[in-house]
Amino acid sequence: MDKKDWKGWLYLLPAILFLGAFMVYPLIDVFVYSVEEGYNSASQTFFGIGLYNYSYVLRDPYFLQALKNTFILVLITVPLSTALALLISVGLSSIEKLRDLYQTIYFLPYVTNTLAVGLVFMILFKKTAYTDGLVNLILSFFGMTPIDFIDGPYWAKMFVLCFYTIWVVLPFKILILTSALASVNPDYYRAAKVDGTSKLRTFFSITIPMISPTLFYLIITGFIGAFKVYSDAVALFGTDLNAAEMNTIVGYIYDMLYGNSGGYPSFASAAAILLFAVVLTITCINLLISKKHVHY
Numbered sequence: 001m002d003k004k005d006w007k008g009w010l011y012l013l014p015a016i017l018f019l020g021a022f023m024v025y026p027l028i029d030v031f032v033y034s035v036e037e038g039y040n041s042a043s044q045t046f047f048g049i050g051l052y053n054y055s056y057v058l059r060d061p062y063f064l065q066a067l068k069n070t071f072i073l074v075l076i077t078v079p080l081s082t083a084l085a086l087l088i089s090v091g092l093s094s095i096e097k098l099r100d101l102y103q104t105i106y107f108l109p110y111v112t113n114t115l116a117v118g119l120v121f122m123i124l125f126k127k128t129a130y131t132d133g134l135v136n137l138i139l140s141f142f143g144m145t146p147i148d149f150i151d152g153p154y155w156a157k158m159f160v161l162c163f164y165t166i167w168v169v170l171p172f173k174i175l176i177l178t179s180a181l182a183s184v185n186p187d188y189y190r191a192a193k194v195d196g197t198s199k200l201r202t203f204f205s206i207t208i209p210m211i212s213p214t215l216f217y218l219i220i221t222g223f224i225g226a227f228k229v230y231s232d233a234v235a236l237f238g239t240d241l242n243a244a245e246m247n248t249i250v251g252y253i254y255d256m257l258y259g260n261s262g263g264y265p266s267f268a269s270a271a272a273i274l275l276f277a278v279v280l281t282i283t284c285i286n287l288l289i290s291k292k293h294v295h296y
Contacts, residue, residue, distance in 0.1 A: 027276075033269035041263055053270035062242050063271060066252040070227060072158060073165060073248070078222040081166045082215065085173035090203070092174070093181045103178060110171035118235020121164050125149035150236065157237065157246055165232050169225065173218050180214035181207070212294045220286055227279050230254065249275045 033039065034053050036046040057063050092102055109117060124134045127148040131137075136146035149156045184207065192202045208215070230250040233241055241247035242255065249271060256268035 030269045030272050033265050034273045036266050039264075039266040041265055046266070053266045054274070057267055057270045057274065060267075062247065062255075063249075063252050065242075065245060066247040066249050069158070069161075069233075069246060070229070070248045073162060073229060074223060074226040076162045077165045077169070078219065078226055080162075081169050081173060082218055082222060084166070085170055085177050085218070086215070088170075088174050089177035089181055090207070092178055103175070106174050107171045109167060110175070114168055114231050115235045117168065118164060118232065121160065121167075122150055122236055125160050127152070151244075154245060157244065160236060161233060161246060164236060165226070165229060168232065169222065173222075176214060176218060177211065180211040184210045209295045216286070216290045216294045220283060223282055223286065224279055227275065227282075 035049050035051065037048040037050050037052045039046040088106065092099060092106070095102065125136075126133050127136060127146060127150070132140070132146040133149075135149065140146060147153075147156050149160045151157075188206045188210070189202065192206060197205070228250050229248050233246050233248055233251060237244040237246045239259075241251050247255070253268045253271045253275070256264045256271065
């Protein structure tokens with residue numbers, strides 16, 4: 001190895017040490033915990049090595065409920081938020097007057113505390129003894145029966161959680177997509193206009209391919225972020241998410257560590273490894289798909 005190679009590795013050394021200490025080592029440590037059967041956090045002892053922790057987690061109804069909630073949340077919020085962000089970004093890009101003002105308005109929810117926004121959503125949707133909430137008042141105006149979105153049926157609670165999650169992630173996606181649209185070479189649009197190409201075809205044949213790397217980035221990060229949702233559910237339904245049937249995988253991991261059923265780091269580690277495997281699998285699938293549909 002010559003002097004230039006050593007110099008390059010020397011520059012990378014701080015990043016390598018940081019990633020090793022705070023990412024690689026914790027991942028290995030979590031995996032070790034996940035295969036230690038009968039681990040006692042007080043005495044730091046266990047009686048065997050095996051896959052019992054994984055078997056327990058996969059049979060735990062609370063984990064299965066959290067897995068179901070997380071997958072529903074991912075499948076609904078990621079496509080919808082990306083599509084809405086794209087439509088809004090295209091609209092903002094076509095506005096010349098007050099464009100900066102509209103961009104600021106759309107970005108405000110991103111810099112607002114998620115728990116504060118969740119509290120506002122809860123007030124809007126929650127049905128109490130004194131009021132049905134603003135949303136139910138609107139539904140009643142159209143002759144619909146009031147719905148308890150916070151403590152009512154499962155589908156109503158899932159609707160609020162998906163709505164809230166989309167609201168929270170939308171500003172960041174709008175900001176990124178607006179920047180991507182601004183970077184598209186306008187000569188392509190001029191050429192399409194000269195050829196008499198319709199706006200719809202121009203959008204799918206020029207705009208989408210040109211910003212496909214950005215779209216792919218948002219989809220990948222959207223999937224990863226949606227699988228890690230926890231604070232959103234807490235903001236709407238409180239800390240006892242198992243009772244509300246609205247727990248997520250990250251919430252399940254937290255409960256196993258610190259919740260009412262806490263003190264089981266081995267079960268929490270097994271659930272964390274399963275979450276890691278799911279996210280890694282979906283990311284790899286997206287990477288394979290991107291080879292055909294993303295244009296760099």
